[in-house]
Structures are given as structure tokens and as C-alpha cells.
Amino acid sequence: MAFLEISDVRKQFQQNVVVKGFNLGIERGEFVSLLGPSGCGKTTVLRMVAGFESPSAGRILIDGKDVTPLRPNQRNVGMVFQAYALFPNMTVADNVAFGLKVAKRSPSEIKSRVEEMLAMIKLPHLASRYPYQCSGGQQQRVALARALAHKPKVLLLDEPLSALDAKIRVSLREDIRALQRSLGITTIFVTHDQEEALSMSDRVVVMNEGRVDQVGAPFEIYNDPATRFVANFVGTLSVLKGKVLDAKAGRIQVGKSEIIASRKIINHNVGDACSVALRPEAAVLENGHDLGSGRNRLGGTIDEVSFLGSVVRIRVKIDDDAISLDTFNNPSAIPPQRGAPVVVSFTPHDVLVLDGETKH
Template sequence: MAFLTIEKLVKTFGTQTTVKGVDLAVERGEFVTLLGPSGCGKTTILRMIAGFESATSGTIRIDGKDITDLRPNQRHIGMVFQAYALFPNMSVADNIAFGLKVAKKSSAEIAARVKEMLELIKLPQLGDRYPYQLSGGQQQRVALARALAVKPQILLLDEPLSALDAKIRISLREEIRAVQRALGITTIFVTHDQEEALSMSDRICVMNDGNIEQLGTPFEIYNYPKTRFVASFVGTLNILNGRVLDSTSGRLSIDDQEIVTARELGGASTGDTLALALRPEALSIGHANGGSNNLTGTIDEVHFLGSVVRIRVRFKDNVVSLDTFNRPHAAPPERGQPVTVNFTREDILVLDRPAI
């Protein structure tokens, strides 16, 4: 049995249903991310797990115990909020010790645990400081230490990095993942940032409109999306319209140029227009042989981004973007220049519904 089990979870606010019968099983020690746009229900699920919101229906179990109707302080869960929520009138050490004092732990146990947590978050010398004397990244580490100090069964992270600048976010997400692995604590992380989800998670639960669209590893979610929403939400995507020439052999036409997919186009008829997806990294400039597809077009835009040059190629009605590495001794192509773009049959993803 999974360590955390959510079954048919529903949350309704008035006439609006925010979470629509969600099922989710999380293994002990696993890091699972709820990923999706604002309003998709991910934070509402997190708050129901924590007990800050009551479930309209459904059950939540931790290690086989039904906690659906328990109060937050009865669930033994640690939570880190987006806005840190540190007590401004308490020192760093006192913030970390707060939950331990509420639990009536001994002074010696509290002092030892606070010292352990300060070492864990790499702030051993800052126990006497106050939150206003810390940077945003340091405050978030303290919030993490406070949540972990009480040795919770589950750690909940509600977009804890969204208020930080880009460099600190990258550094802190690596630290959070390292701490989680070191402690082996079951963790649910909420974010709308796909890069965070892909880089940190054991599994990602992609949500849309109160439902789970797909649950899988980062590799599966990125490379094998099961719906058009997942394909377009996770990662950068080129979407092209292709007209079916022969569904059995996987032949299509893109702006009067023929390509072939690796699989049959089951359910499609000759003349149907399908939405096809190609990741930018799957595309290369230059003619390729050996079963690859080639499309001829012209350079529409070239954007120099330092280490990467982003190139936009127009065929006719369809346009794709691709990235190439900057090479100082090789000038990038110019606008209007004719080029051939190549990609393999396996790189083509046929989305879940015909294009309009």
C-alpha cells in the first residue's frame, strides 16, 4: 500500500468544483510534484492534505490511517508556504523550535534538534538573527527547517521558491531536494514552474481544471505526453498542422511537403488535419538521410541569446523554432535565407485531437 493515498477527492466552493474526484498514490520517501496553471486545483489538494481545507468528499490516508476529518495539528504534517510565514519577533532558532515547544519537548531535545536543523540548512551561525536580517533564500531555508524540526510524516511545499530570484531559486531547489533525499521524507511539492518540476521530482502529476491529466516520471511526462494539454504545458513545443495522406503508413503533408511518422495514424482518415508536435531540440538545420524527415523553408527570425541562437523557420502556414549553440567562428543564418529542417520519424508526436 502507498504511504499517502488520495481517493476520489472532491472540493467544491459554492457552485464551483475546484478538485474533481482526484486519485493519487504516493510511496514512502517519494518526491511528487503537483504541476499546473493557476486555478487548476493543485494548492487546494495540498491544503486538504494539510487539513486547512475540508474535503467535500473522498478520503485521504497516511500509512493506512484515514486523516480526512482530522484537525491540522493531528496529522503530523510539515508545511512550507510561499510567503515563508516566519514569526518576525522570534529569532531563527526560536522559529525552528516553535513546533517543538508546542509539542512540549524538553529543553535539551529542542536545543539539539535546532542545532541539527541549522546544520542541515547550512546556517549554523545564524540562530540568533531575526528574519528581517536574512535574505529571501535564507528565510526560506529557515521555514524549511521549522517544518522539518518536528519530524513530520509528510512534507508539503506550496510554491516555496516563487518569490526568489532566478539564481537563488536554482540553488535552493537543489538544496531542498538534497535535504529531502537525506531525510527520506515523503514530499508533495506544488508549482506552476515546469523546470522546477522536471528537475526536482520523482514523479510529476500534471493537473488541469481540477483533474489529473497525466502522472509519470519527468522523462515520461516530457517525452511521452498523453494529452495535448500536457504536451503544450510541459516544455517548449512546436505545433504544426499536417494533412493525412495515408494513415496506415503514417504519411502526412505539411504545407505540401511529405513527412512520415513512426506509427500508424489510427482513427484518422485521408484528408484529415492533425495537430503534430515537435520539441525544438528534435530539430536540426541541414538535409538528413536515412529515414529522417526534411522540410524546406526560410529563416523568419534569428535571436541571439548568448550561448544559444534561437532560429524561427517558416515553411508556409506552419512555423517552427529551434535552438542551436552559439559558435563564435560560424555566423548564424540570416533572415530570408532558405534552409532545410530535419527530424526523425520518432520525434513526431501526434496530439490527441485533430487541429482546427
């Protein structure tokens, strides 16, 4: 049995079912992200684990104990909210100490633990400040320290970085992951930001309309999406219209050209329409250089060139569709010009067929 078990959990508000048959096992010390669009049910799952919502059906177990009927303060979980939720009339130190005081710990133990937590989040010099005197990133660190002060068995993070600017978000997510690893605490992180989920997690749970579409390591979620929704939601995709020529051999017609997919196409017959998808990093411009046999090739023209800093994104028009591809910025290279004819190539393994299921 996993350290945290969410079994057949369902949540219904009046006639609206927001979580449907949710099952997930999380091992001790694992960092798992719930990823999905707004309204998919991820925060509701988190609130049920915390005890702020009661499941309409199903059970939640922590370390073998059924906590489903228990109140939040009986579950030994720590939660960090999107809006910090710090007490404005308390100093940073008092905010961190709040849960310990409620638990009636001794003054010496509280003082020692607060000092330890402030050192851990690298803010001991802010102990006497009030929340309004701290930046957003500092406030979120304080909220994290408060959640961890009473040594919870499970840490719950509800989009804790969404209110911060881009640079602080990157810095803080690295700090959160490092802290989680050092403590070995079991963690659930809710986000709609795919980059956060992929960069921080041991596993990612992609949710769609109250259900789990796929659970897997970030590498698996990105490179081998189980459903069309996962493929579209996680990462950037270029989608081309195609027609199946030979499902068993993976042969597909795109425009006037034929390409090969390394995966057998099932639930399709010869002549069926399908959608062919590519990641931006999978396609390259051959530019007169033969990259070898066995690659798919499509001719087109440069439609747009966008400079994104370290990456240059090139959009190539192919018949009525387009492929976006990424190249690393090379200051000594001349970017391709709009309207220039080019050949885009990619391997059969890079081809995702989105209509219908695929398998290796």
C-alpha cells in the first residue's frame, strides 16, 4: 500500500460532479503534481486530502490510516495556499509559530522550531517583520515554513507560485523542490502550469473534467501522451491533417507527401482522416544538408520567425497547415527569411497520431 492512498474518490456539489472516480497512490517522500486546466477538479482533490471538503464517495488513507472522517486538524497535513493566508497582525515569527501554539507546544520548543524553520527558508533576519513588509516571494516562504513547522506527514501546495512574477517563480520552485527533497516529505502540488509540473515532479497526474487522463513521470507524460487531451495540454504541438494509407505500417498521407509513424495506428481504416502532431524540438530544417535516410520530409515555405531569446521559433507553412520548430539561437547564423522554400524533416518516432489510440 502506498503512503497516501486516494481510492475511488468522488465529489459532487448538488447536481455537479467535479471529481469522478479518482484513484492515486503516492509513495512516502514522493513529489506529485496535479496538472490540468481551471475547473478540472485538481484543487477539490487537494481540499479533500486536507479535510476542507468531504468526499461524496471513496476513501483517503495516510500511512495506512483512514482519515476520510477526520477534521483537518486531526490529519497531520500542512497546506500552503495560493494567497499566502498569513495573519497580517502577526510578525513573521508569530505566523510560523501559530500552529505550534495551537498544539500547545512548550515555549522553548516553539522558539527552537521557529528559528529552525526561518533558517531553513533563509529568512531569519525577517522574524520581527509583518507580512506587509515582505515581498510576495518572502511571504510565500513564510507560509511554507508555517505549513512545515509542525512536521506534517503530507505537504499540500495549492498553486503557491501563481501570484509571483516569472523570475521569482523559477527561483522559489527550485527552493521548494530542494526543501522537499531534504525533508523527504510526501507532497502534492496543484498547478495549471505545465513547466512547473514537469520541472518539479517525480510524477505528474494530468486531470481533465474531474478524471485522471494520465499518470506518469514528466518524461513519459511529455513524450508518450496517453490521450489527445494530454498531448495538446502538455507542451506545444503542431497539428497537420492527414489520411491513413496503411494503419499497420504507420503510413500517412500529409498533403501531397507520405510520412511514416513508428507506432501502429489502431481504430483507423485505410482512407480515414487523422491528425498528425509534432513537438517543436522534433522537426529540423534540412537547409540542403542530408540528415540521412529513414526521416520524414515535408516541403514548405517560411511563414514566420520569432526570436525568443535562447530559442528561435520558426513557423513553416505546409499546404493549408503549418509546423513550428525550435532552433537554438546562434548569433553568427542568419535567420531564414519569410517566403523562403525549405524542407522540414523529422523521424518516424516523433510522429504522434492524435485521432484514435496509438501503441508501440
